[in-house]
Amino acid sequence: MNNISIYVHTPFCKHKCYYCDFASFANNEDLINEYYKSLKKEIILRKDEINSREISTVYFGGGTPSYVDSKYIVDIMDILKSEFNINKDAEITIEANPESITDEKLENYKIAGFNRISMGLQSANNDTLKKIGRIHTYEKFLSSYELCKSAGFDNINVDLMFSLPNETLNDFIDSLEEVIMISPSHISTYSLILEEGTKLYDNYRKNNIIIDDTLDRKMYHYCINKLKEYDYEQYEISNFAKKGYESRHNMSCWDFEDYIGFGSNASGFNNNIRKTNKSNIKDYINDLNNDTLPIMEKTQLNIKDLIGEYIMLGLRKIKGIDIDKINKKFNIDFTDTYKDKIENLKNHNLVTIEDNHFRLTYKGLDFANTVMVEFI
Ligand SMILES: C[S@@+](CC[C@H](N)C(=O)[O-])C[C@H]1O[C@@H](n2cnc3c(N)ncnc32)[C@H](O)[C@@H]1O
Ligand code: SF4
Known part of the structure; x- marks a missing residue:
C-alpha cells in the first residue's frame, strides 16, 4: 500500500481574526481537555484506516495548535508514534501564532519529533495587524521567530497576506521585504478572501468597500518576481520555498495522495473516499463520548469526480x-x-x-x- 499523511486539527484560538472563517473558536478553553481526550479516542477507533501504512508527513493545523498547552500536542504525537508506522524522515509540522510561542513549548515540540513550524504573520505593519484582528505585533513575531531558530528549527514557514484593509502596494512590498530579510525557508502568500460570516466581510459590506483586483494582482506578481530574486522557488500558486524546503505535506495533497484527518472539521481522502468530521467542538466530543465517529460527510468519489479533483489539485502546482x-x-x-x-x-x-x-x-x-x- 502507498504512503499516507496525517492531519490533526486544533479548533482553538486565543482571539478570532477578523478575516478568518477556519473552524477555529475563541473562548472555548473549558473544552480543551475534553477535546484532546476525544481526539485520542478518535485516533484509536480509526486506526484500521491506516494499519501498517507508512506515514510520510504529519501536520498539526488549526486554529492555533501553539495556543494550547504543549502537553496536549505531545500526548497526541505520542499516540501517533505508538500506533502508526511514522517514517523516520517524516515531515512533521505544527502551525503557530507568534503570540503563543514559548521556549518551553518549542523544546517539547522538538522532543516530540516536530521538525517544521508554520507561523502566521500576515503583515509586518502593526496598524494593518490591528485592523485584521491579529493579537501580536511585528516585533513579537520577530522574537518568536528567533526563539524557533534558537530551539533548532531551521524549516520555518511564514504566512503573509495581501490586499489587506487600506494596504498599498508599498505597504505590501515593505512586509515582503521584512520577511525576505529574515530568510525563512518557506513563505506562503495569500490574497485576502472576504469570507461570509467574518467581521471583515460585514465591515466591507456595510461600508461598500471592495477589493481592488488590479492592485491585488500587482501585489501577487510583485511577490512572485521578488521572491525569485531571493532564490525562493514558486512551486504552487501561493507557496514559495528555498531549494529542498517545499512543504511535503501540502505537495502530497496536491499530488492527490491519501491522507487521514483527525479532529473536529478535519477532512481526509483515503481509498477514493472523502470524509469530513463535524466542526462543532461539542458535537465532536459528544459523539466520541458515545463511541460514535463524529463524521459529518462521507463521499465515495466516482471516476469523473476523481479525475476532476486530480486536475484541480494538480494545476495548483507550478510544474x-x-x-x-x-x-x-x-x-x-x-x-x-x-x-x-x-x-x-x-x-x-x-x-x-x-x-x-x-x-x-x-x-x-x-x-x-x-x-x-x-x-x-
Ligand atoms: C490556520 S491559519 C495559520 C496559523 C495560525 N492560526 C495563525 O493565524 O497565526 C492559516 C493561514 O491561512 C491564511 N488565511 C486565513 N484566512 C484567510 C482569508 N480569509 N484570506 C486569505 N488568507 C487567509 C492566513 O495566512 C493564515 O495564516
Ligand atoms: S488566522 Fe489563525 S489565529 Fe486567526 S482566527 Fe484564523 S486560525 Fe485563529
Whole structure:
C-alpha cells in the first residue's frame, strides 16, 4: 500500500481574526481537555484506516495548535508514534501564532519529533495587524521567530497576506521585504478572501468597500518576481520555498495522495473516499463520548469526480500535471479526452503543455479558478 499523511486539527484560538472563517473558536478553553481526550479516542477507533501504512508527513493545523498547552500536542504525537508506522524522515509540522510561542513549548515540540513550524504573520505593519484582528505585533513575531531558530528549527514557514484593509502596494512590498530579510525557508502568500460570516466581510459590506483586483494582482506578481530574486522557488500558486524546503505535506495533497484527518472539521481522502468530521467542538466530543465517529460527510468519489479533483489539485502546482501519470492512473488519454478544452485555454494563453506536463501559464496563474472549473 502507498504512503499516507496525517492531519490533526486544533479548533482553538486565543482571539478570532477578523478575516478568518477556519473552524477555529475563541473562548472555548473549558473544552480543551475534553477535546484532546476525544481526539485520542478518535485516533484509536480509526486506526484500521491506516494499519501498517507508512506515514510520510504529519501536520498539526488549526486554529492555533501553539495556543494550547504543549502537553496536549505531545500526548497526541505520542499516540501517533505508538500506533502508526511514522517514517523516520517524516515531515512533521505544527502551525503557530507568534503570540503563543514559548521556549518551553518549542523544546517539547522538538522532543516530540516536530521538525517544521508554520507561523502566521500576515503583515509586518502593526496598524494593518490591528485592523485584521491579529493579537501580536511585528516585533513579537520577530522574537518568536528567533526563539524557533534558537530551539533548532531551521524549516520555518511564514504566512503573509495581501490586499489587506487600506494596504498599498508599498505597504505590501515593505512586509515582503521584512520577511525576505529574515530568510525563512518557506513563505506562503495569500490574497485576502472576504469570507461570509467574518467581521471583515460585514465591515466591507456595510461600508461598500471592495477589493481592488488590479492592485491585488500587482501585489501577487510583485511577490512572485521578488521572491525569485531571493532564490525562493514558486512551486504552487501561493507557496514559495528555498531549494529542498517545499512543504511535503501540502505537495502530497496536491499530488492527490491519501491522507487521514483527525479532529473536529478535519477532512481526509483515503481509498477514493472523502470524509469530513463535524466542526462543532461539542458535537465532536459528544459523539466520541458515545463511541460514535463524529463524521459529518462521507463521499465515495466516482471516476469523473476523481479525475476532476486530480486536475484541480494538480494545476495548483507550478510544474503542473504529469500527463503520463494521469493517463496511467485513470487509464485515459488526457490530451485526447480534453482536446477541445485544452485548445481553447491554450488559445487564451492560460495553459501550456511542456515536457509532457499540463500546467498554468504565468497569465493563467491569475485565472486558476476559471481554468479549473473547465475540468469539473
Ligand atoms: C490556520 S491559519 C495559520 C496559523 C495560525 N492560526 C495563525 O493565524 O497565526 C492559516 C493561514 O491561512 C491564511 N488565511 C486565513 N484566512 C484567510 C482569508 N480569509 N484570506 C486569505 N488568507 C487567509 C492566513 O495566512 C493564515 O495564516
Ligand atoms: S488566522 Fe489563525 S489565529 Fe486567526 S482566527 Fe484564523 S486560525 Fe485563529
